[in-house]
Amino acid sequence: MTVPVEWYVALSAILFSIGALGVLLRRNAIIIFMSVELMLNAANLLFVAFSRYLGDLDGQVLVFFVITVAAAEVAVGLALIVVIFRTKQSINIDEINLMKG
Amino acid sequence: MEFVTPTINILIVLPVLLVAGGGALLMLLELFMAEERVKQWAPTLAIIVLALAFLQTIGLWGQTHTTFTPEGSSPMVILDNFATFLNVIFLLTGFFTVLISVNYLPRVGLNRSEYYMLMLFSLSGMMLMGMANDLILVFLALEVLSIPLYILAGLSRPRPESEESAMKYFFLGAFSSAIFVFGIALTYGATGSTALPAVLAGVSNGGALALAGVAMMLVGFGFKVAAAPFHMWTPDVYEGAPTVVTAFMSVGAKVGGFAAMLRVFVSAFGSLGQTWVPAVAVIAAITLIIGNVVAIVQPNIKRMLAYSSIAHAGYILMAVAASVNSPDGVSAALFYMFAYLFTNLGAFAIAIAAERKLGEGVMLDDYKGLAKRSPLLALAMAYFMLSLTGIPPTGGFSGKFFVFRATLEAGLVWLAVVGVITSVVSGYYYLRVVYLMYMYDGEGELHTKPALLTAVALTVLATLVLGLLPGAWYEITKQAALQGLQVLAGG
Amino acid sequence: MVLFIILAISAVAAALGMLFSRNAVHSALFLVLNFAIVAALYLTLNAPFIAMVQITVYAGAIIVLFLFVIMLLGAEQLRGVAGDGGVWQRWLAGGLTAVLLISFASILFQGNAITPASAAGVIDTSPAALGLRLFEAYVFPFEVTGVLLLAAIIGVVVLSISKKRGQQ
Numbered sequence: 001m002t003v004p005v006e007w008y009v010a011l012s013a014i015l016f017s018i019g020a021l022g023v024l025l026r027r028n029a030i031i032i033f034m035s036v037e038l039m040l041n042a043a044n045l046l047f048v049a050f051s052r053y054l055g056d057l058d059g060q061v062l063v064f065f066v067i068t069v070a071a072a073e074v075a076v077g078l079a080l081i082v083v084i085f086r087t088k089q090s091i092n093i094d095e096i097n098l099m100k101g
Numbered sequence: 102m103e104f105v106t107p108t109i110n111i112l113i114v115l116p117v118l119l120v121a122g123g124g125a126l127l128m129l130l131e132l133f134m135a136e137e138r139v140k141q142w143a144p145t146l147a148i149i150v151l152a153l154a155f156l157q158t159i160g161l162w163g164q165t166h167t168t169f170t171p172e173g174s175s176p177m178v179i180l181d182n183f184a185t186f187l188n189v190i191f192l193l194t195g196f197f198t199v200l201i202s203v204n205y206l207p208r209v210g211l212n213r214s215e216y217y218m219l220m221l222f223s224l225s226g227m228m229l230m231g232m233a234n235d236l237i238l239v240f241l242a243l244e245v246l247s248i249p250l251y252i253l254a255g256l257s258r259p260r261p262e263s264e265e266s267a268m269k270y271f272f273l274g275a276f277s278s279a280i281f282v283f284g285i286a287l288t289y290g291a292t293g294s295t296a297l298p299a300v301l302a303g304v305s306n307g308g309a310l311a312l313a314g315v316a317m318m319l320v321g322f323g324f325k326v327a328a329a330p331f332h333m334w335t336p337d338v339y340e341g342a343p344t345v346v347t348a349f350m351s352v353g354a355k356v357g358g359f360a361a362m363l364r365v366f367v368s369a370f371g372s373l374g375q376t377w378v379p380a381v382a383v384i385a386a387i388t389l390i391i392g393n394v395v396a397i398v399q400p401n402i403k404r405m406l407a408y409s410s411i412a413h414a415g416y417i418l419m420a421v422a423a424s425v426n427s428p429d430g431v432s433a434a435l436f437y438m439f440a441y442l443f444t445n446l447g448a449f450a451i452a453i454a455a456e457r458k459l460g461e462g463v464m465l466d467d468y469k470g471l472a473k474r475s476p477l478l479a480l481a482m483a484y485f486m487l488s489l490t491g492i493p494p495t496g497g498f499s500g501k502f503f504v505f506r507a508t509l510e511a512g513l514v515w516l517a518v519v520g521v522i523t524s525v526v527s528g529y530y531y532l533r534v535v536y537l538m539y540m541y542d543g544e545g546e547l548h549t550k551p552a553l554l555t556a557v558a559l560t561v562l563a564t565l566v567l568g569l570l571p572g573a574w575y576e577i578t579k580q581a582a583l584q585g586l587q588v589l590a591g592g
Numbered sequence: 593m594v595l596f597i598i599l600a601i602s603a604v605a606a607a608l609g610m611l612f613s614r615n616a617v618h619s620a621l622f623l624v625l626n627f628a629i630v631a632a633l634y635l636t637l638n639a640p641f642i643a644m645v646q647i648t649v650y651a652g653a654i655i656v657l658f659l660f661v662i663m664l665l666g667a668e669q670l671r672g673v674a675g676d677g678g679v680w681q682r683w684l685a686g687g688l689t690a691v692l693l694i695s696f697a698s699i700l701f702q703g704n705a706i707t708p709a710s711a712a713g714v715i716d717t718s719p720a721a722l723g724l725r726l727f728e729a730y731v732f733p734f735e736v737t738g739v740l741l742l743a744a745i746i747g748v749v750v751l752s753i754s755k756k757r758g759q760q
Contacts, residue, residue, distance in 0.1 A: 037623065
């Protein structure tokens with residue numbers, strides 16, 4: 001065990017930031033959604049790394065819950081994307097803008 | 102390895118089980134009964150389930166229980182007066198939502214039994230928000246609360262506004278959940294646990310890692326309760342969703358977010374108060390200013406009420422910011438949410454009565470001449486608008502009074518000043534509705550059925566009682582607040 | 593150490609690849625790559641079971657679902673590179689990310705940021721140990737995920753069935 005936990009935190013933070021960038025920058029709904037998955041994945045990496053360094057099993061158990069939530073969100077999100085594509089023929093979230101903010 | 106059964110007291114989570122089980126029961130009924138009959142019975146069944154859960158909840162008032170306690174660690178679920186009080190708020194929200202939905206849904210062609218299932222599931226998530234004693238349970242409760250709401254917002258598909266509403270709500274919800282769970286992961290790393298008592302014990306030595314975790318969880322909650330600058334989704338989602346769903350989420354989702362926020366921030370992160378209180382205070386001030394100022398230019402009642410709900414999140418955040426340094430903060434927040442429940446749902450009930458078809462009759466101009474068409478409804482609407490502004494004798498006034506008092510006690514004088522000024526500004530757009538109703542003539546039909554009128558009558562009555570006798574009710578919220586905080590500190 | 597650096601660099605590269613791909617299918621494939629690399633990192637972190645779950649659930653199920661939807665919609669080419677949002681969005685995103693990264697960097701270089709500086713002893717992370725922990729301490733959250741999945745299933749059904757059922 002020569003890798004300090006800080007390195008894992010850094011890697012996780014970078015992956016999380018890339019995911020956040022994707023949500024803010026990309027206009028394609030599917031890519032935005034993949035970016036959210038990347039953010040959840042970064043959180044999982046953090047849980048597992050801390051679990052290893054704290055010598056605590058709970059961190060790994062928590063990953064299961066995050067993965068379950070991710071799966072539920074994927075099901076709902078992709079269904080929404082398909083439904084909205086049927087009506088609008090587009091999943092560009094800038095074109096999905098009937099109402100003014 | 103030996104399996105050690107955790108201590109389980111099922112009675113404590115029975116209200117939640119009843120509500121979630123009611124949703125599952127409805128689903129099973131569809132297997133055995135004709136669809137039309139299920140649709141007929143769904144609202145009744147929902148009311149029965151909510152009433153049973155309500156009786157069970159009331160019976161638990163004054164008691165403190167914990168359950169799902171594994172060997173040698175802290176309980177997963179906690180039921181104290183704080184949680185009981187919030188459960189009462191959620192169950193009443195569900196009850197009024199059923200009352201205003203029962204005739205609206207068939208009228209606009211959305212009568213599906215899934216509506217009631219999803220509403221009950223969402224309610225069970227809200228109830229868990231106040232009872233969770235572990236961050237991961239807070240996260241799961243947040244998802245159980247949110248996922249049905251994403252679907253409900255899109256219920257009137259293929260109407261594009263509704264689909265768009267669901268889509269926006271979903272993306273910002275998923276984004277904020279990811280931020281929230283990253284915050285949980287950081288807190289876990291800093292304190293070595295996600296159980297709130299252990300977080301409380303470890304957070305003050307957690308260093309910068311704990312602070313980053315707290316900040317990300319604050320952002321996550323900010324999205325959920327629609328606080329500025331995380332409020333962008335609110336107006337579009339509220340406008341596009343079917344009005345009954347808007348009513349449900351404007352109260353339920355918001356109070357749910359605050360339920361967990363109060364428990365997590367005031368209790369578990371209390372020792373970091375000097376760090377997060379200024380941040381919450383600034384967020385509260387921005388929320389108040391944006392919500393109240395932008396509401397002025399909204400021509401649509403649903404958008405106006407959306408910005409108004411953002412503004413009310415600001416007032417509750419004031420109470421949250423005051424909670425660390427003032428003994429009245431938590432109870433003021435609870436009282437404010439209790440009053441907001443009746444006032445806001447009452448206002449939405451009238452908006453539903455005035456909605457001719459799906460998405461028609463929701464402009465402020467449609468309220469012209471309401472006083473001539475239906476003097477009683479106009480009077481009720483005027484009363485709700487006074488309550489939202491905060492003019493006595495209404496529940497809204499009492500709520501604001503307690504919140505401002507707590508803010509002053511906590512030494513946040515500038516925030517109280519912002520609160521008072523924005524309240525005055527809010528008078529403009531609330532009272533404009535009253536002006537339109539009484540000073541103009543206008544045409545339009547009203548859909549008043551007994552269920553909806555019952556909801557209006559009950560909410561008016563409750564707002565009046567909270568306005569005239571605030572002291573007695575404040576004592577109750579005070580008990581809820583005190584007991585809620587003590588238990589967690591004891592672990 | 594060397595292994596970690598190689599894996600970390602490729603994970604970041606895969607994530608960037610997902611972000612900047614013009615084609616949605618390529619993005620999804622980069623995401624699979626990223627998930628697989630993270631699974632390898634789990635192996636180095638004494639979490640073999642999580643690594644397997646990561647591969648089967650994420651790479652196996654979730655990404656396949658993504659690819660399926662992309663193919664179904666024919667949406668591979670919809671709107672290209674990063675930054676096709678407005679200019680202000682680019683600045684906002686850049687600024688926010690910079691703040692995020694700087695704050696994390698400051699955490700890391702502050703020293704003693706993370707309480708247990710020394711690595712704890714290796715614990716039993718077999719599926720049996722995980723299962724016991726799941727059903728002892730986390731049995732209630734486990735039940736809640738049941739409600740969550742049920743709600744999601746009903747939700748997807750509501751979204752997918754034809755409109756006819758909704759009308760009286």
